[in-house]
Each structure stands twice: as structure tokens, then as C-alpha cells.
Amino acid sequence: MAGGPGSDGGTRGGDVSEGFSDADLVHRCRSGDAAAWNELVERFSRYVYAICTRGFHLEQHDAEDAFQDVFTRIYTRLDTLRDENALRPWIAQLTRRVCLDKLASAAREEPVDEITKESPDPTQDEIDEAFAVREALAGLGEPCHEMLDRFFARDESYRTIGEQLDLPAGTIASRISRCLAKLRQELEGRKPGARGSGT
Numbered sequence: 001m002a003g004g005p006g007s008d009g010g011t012r013g014g015d016v017s018e019g020f021s022d023a024d025l026v027h028r029c030r031s032g033d034a035a036a037w038n039e040l041v042e043r044f045s046r047y048v049y050a051i052c053t054r055g056f057h058l059e060q061h062d063a064e065d066a067f068q069d070v071f072t073r074i075y076t077r078l079d080t081l082r083d084e085n086a087l088r089p090w091i092a093q094l095t096r097r098v099c100l101d102k103l104a105s106a107a108r109e110e111p112v113d114e115i116t117k118e119s120p121d122p123t124q125d126e127i128d129e130a131f132a133v134r135e136a137l138a139g140l141g142e143p144c145h146e147m148l149d150r151f152f153a154r155d156e157s158y159r160t161i162g163e164q165l166d167l168p169a170g171t172i173a174s175r176i177s178r179c180l181a182k183l184r185q186e187l188e189g190r191k192p193g194a195r196g197s198g199t
Helices: 022-030 034-055 060-080 084-106 122-140 142-153 158-165 169-190
Strands: none
Touching (some): 022 034, 022 060, 034 060, 034 084, 034 122, 084 122, 142 158, 142 169, 158 169
């Protein structure tokens, strides 16, 4: 079954790549493609683990148990997914249910019925947004990916980036601005309905 969030999920098949959509992965997994399953685990492992730890603040030990349980449920229930394009929200829902079960078993004084009532979940929105940005960054290519990663993820200043890349701070600022514009276009293109109906 699924490896931990830091594992590579096994050998990746030659005919399955990150270019395939979630719907493609679902279709291939349902047809018994082991490489597609490995790709699915790799694609969503950090997402699931982030919900467990950042969304529900599970301890590492409980988060790892929940992680394994989530991918077991995905594997056994994938045929019940009605909309192949809704893989990510379906996985998020499964993960929330598993985490709620963990919390309920650890705190019996809080009724499960009350915990599972739907309520606004800003943390989930933040996790979804963070992973959407990460995927969009990967689609920008190396120059912009490195530039924005240094500025936002590593919190490096224009001066620091400029010194390491041997470029003036003003050049770094203009490049970051251009890369941000490309990132915005990439994110807009990933919104539902933003792309054409063709594959």
C-alpha cells in the first residue's frame, strides 16, 4: 500500500507522468495500472499529510496512521468515485473523515455527530491554495520556479538572490514581477472551466 509522505511510492511507470490529469490517473488505476497507482500516491501524499498535520494537528504517529488509512480507503473505494475530475476534493473528504475518526477516538467526550457537521474550513482552503500554487510553480519552468521559490518559500531578499545569481537587485525585482505575472496566468488556467473542453 502507500508509502510514507517522504517515500517515492515505488518505481514509476514509463507511461505515467505528472502531465496526466487526475481523471487520467483514476481511469488508469481502475484498469489495474500499478504505475498509475504509484503516481497517484506520489501526487497526493504531501497533500494528505498536510491535511492531517496542518488541518487537524494530529501528532506524527497519528498522522502516519491516518495517512495509511486514507490511501487504503482510496485504493478500495476508487470505483465509487462518480466524477473522475473530482479526485482531489474526494481525497480531501476521505482524509477529513479519517482524521475526525482519530480525533473522536482520542476524545470520546466530544460526540462524533457534532464534530462531523459541515462548517467553514479556512485551513483546508489554505492547504488547497498552497498546493495549487506549488503545482503552478512547477509548470513555470526552472528559471521562474527558482526565482519565486527563493523569494517566497526561502524568504530571500532581492539583494541575497542577486548576490547568489550575480545579478543586480533591480533585475531580480523585474524578473520576479514577470514570473508572478506568468504564475497568475498559470493559476487562472488551472481554474475549473478555464481551459477548453478538449484534452
